[in-house]
Amino acid sequence: MNADSHADAILAADPARIERALEDIARRSLPGAGITRWGYSQLEREAHELFAAHFRALGLECRTDAAGNTIATLPGTDPALAHLGTGSHLDSVPHGGRFDGIAGSVAAMEVARMLVHAGIRPRRSIRFVAFATEEGARFGQACLGSRMIAGLTSAEDLDALEDRDGVTAADALRGVGLDPACVHEARWHPGEVEAFIELHIEQGGILAASKTPIGVVDVISGSTRLAIDLTGTASHTGGTPMYQRADALAAAAAVVLTAERVANDNRHRGTRISVGKIDVEPGSITTIPGFCRVYVDVRDVDPRRQRDTANEVISAAHSIAQERGVGVTAKLLADTSPVTLPLAVQRHIVDAAASMGLGYRVMPSGASHDTQMIDRVCRGGMVFVPSLNGGVSHAPDEYSLATDIARGTDVLVRALLSIDAASESGWM
Ligand code: GLV
Numbered sequence: 001m002n003a004d005s006h007a008d009a010i011l012a013a014d015p016a017r018i019e020r021a022l023e024d025i026a027r028r029s030l031p032g033a034g035i036t037r038w039g040y041s042q043l044e045r046e047a048h049e050l051f052a053a054h055f056r057a058l059g060l061e062c063r064t065d066a067a068g069n070t071i072a073t074l075p076g077t078d079p080a081l082a083h084l085g086t087g088s089h090l091d092s093v094p095h096g097g098r099f100d101g102i103a104g105s106v107a108a109m110e111v112a113r114m115l116v117h118a119g120i121r122p123r124r125s126i127r128f129v130a131f132a133t134e135e136g137a138r139f140g141q142a143c144l145g146s147r148m149i150a151g152l153t154s155a156e157d158l159d160a161l162e163d164r165d166g167v168t169a170a171d172a173l174r175g176v177g178l179d180p181a182c183v184h185e186a187r188w189h190p191g192e193v194e195a196f197i198e199l200h201i202e203q204g205g206i207l208a209a210s211k212t213p214i215g216v217v218d219v220i221s222g223s224t225r226l227a228i229d230l231t232g233t234a235s236h237t238g239g240t241p242m243y244q245r246a247d248a249l250a251a252a253a254a255v256v257l258t259a260e261r262v263a264n265d266n267r268h269r270g271t272r273i274s275v276g277k278i279d280v281e282p283g284s285i286t287t288i289p290g291f292c293r294v295y296v297d298v299r300d301v302d303p304r305r306q307r308d309t310a311n312e313v314i315s316a317a318h319s320i321a322q323e324r325g326v327g328v329t330a331k332l333l334a335d336t337s338p339v340t341l342p343l344a345v346q347r348h349i350v351d352a353a354a355s356m357g358l359g360y361r362v363m364p365s366g367a368s369h370d371t372q373m374i375d376r377v378c379r380g381g382m383v384f385v386p387s388l389n390g391g392v393s394h395a396p397d398e399y400s401l402a403t404d405i406a407r408g409t410d411v412l413v414r415a416l417l418s419i420d421a422a423s424e425s426g427w428m
Pocket residue numbers: 134135136142366367368369
């Protein structure tokens with residue numbers, strides 16, 4: 001069978017296989033609520049090994065690149081053509097869900113299975129990718145594996161990123177058998193890959209509430225992450241009169257509420273901010289907190305508003321610190337711009353959904369994704385599938401139906417094949 005008969009082929013993702021693969025990967029987790037599978041950990045590597053084993057069983061070549069991304073390739077009939085790609089990530093936030101990243105990785109597994117079992121050889125080779133360490137939860141910087149593919153993170157940058165235990169990203173790579181000095185070898189050069197489409201759960205409740213099976217992402221929000229350090233005076237809770245205090249945590253509380261107020265004001269429709277973590281020292285009930293580090297994450301689809309908002313939070317922190325007699329410094333942990341995804345890829349996804357009679361909605365992504373980075377080296381696209389339980393994500397109650405993921409996978413494979421079937425220059 002060749003590309004011309006793709007339209008006639010029966011390509012239906014199997015929800016039962018998807019369910020089983022999700023279950024297998026979910027078993028690779030630290031104990032505790034939900035899923036904890038840190039980037040560049042042994043558990044993440046085990047999940048990558050499961051991913052790789054699936055493609056090897058299909059007879060495809062599969063390798064781990066210098067950044068720890070796992071990449072299988074279905075060879076196309078024309079080796080001169082740039083490749084297509086699909087995939088997502090396999091790490092999680094602490095106590096996260098079993099679908100974020102995994103749904104898109106399992107969708108890639110299912111796309112390969114369908115094509116191999118249907119005997120379809122596309123003209124373009126297709127890369128199936130599990131990216132390493134997408135979550136910023138460990139090192140502050142998100143999308144490390146895909147950033148290295150795009151040449152956005154270097155070996156020196158890996159030395160500067162640390163997790164909560166002071167382990168650098170470079171050491172974490174060494175810990176799983178990778179050599180940080182070689183990460184430049186992971187780069188995809190412009191022209192190597194034509195288009196990459198990632199399936200992901202929505203991580204919000206819009207598709208489910210509107211009973212829409214497919215989201216087509218037009219913009220992926222940017223993210224600016226700050227560490228704001230507030231230094232007060234640790235002292236005795238009972239002995240220190242209220243007027244003589246410099247309480248770092250009380251100042252931190254004011255910063256949190258100010259950030260929330262900023263995101264809710266009229267100029268910030270669409271801005272999202274949270275303080276997801278605060279370090280408090282000395283962390284004793286009987287001592288006034290002498291030091292706090294407040295971690296602020298600003299998300300926006302508008303790059304200027306994103307940076308202006310981060311600056312507004314920093315200047316508010318300075319005013320609060322001055323009023324309260326505490327010291328303040330702010331450090332930029334990570335800064336990624338929003339990305340507008342090319343209309344051409346959106347159109348192929350829309351046409352694929354329409355050809356199946358499925359409703360779709362073009363929508364922004366509030367979350368960061370590997371496609372944001374990969375779009376630097378090829379044309380990126382994203383298919384969203386509904387998140388249930390009110391859209392909760394990065395939490396144990398994250399839930400999507402295998403049947404919804406299967407429908408998204410059916411759209412994904414058709415969009416890839418329609419790009420493959422289009423003329424080299426005519427598809428975009
Ligand atoms: C990635 O999951 C993010 O934090 O947006």
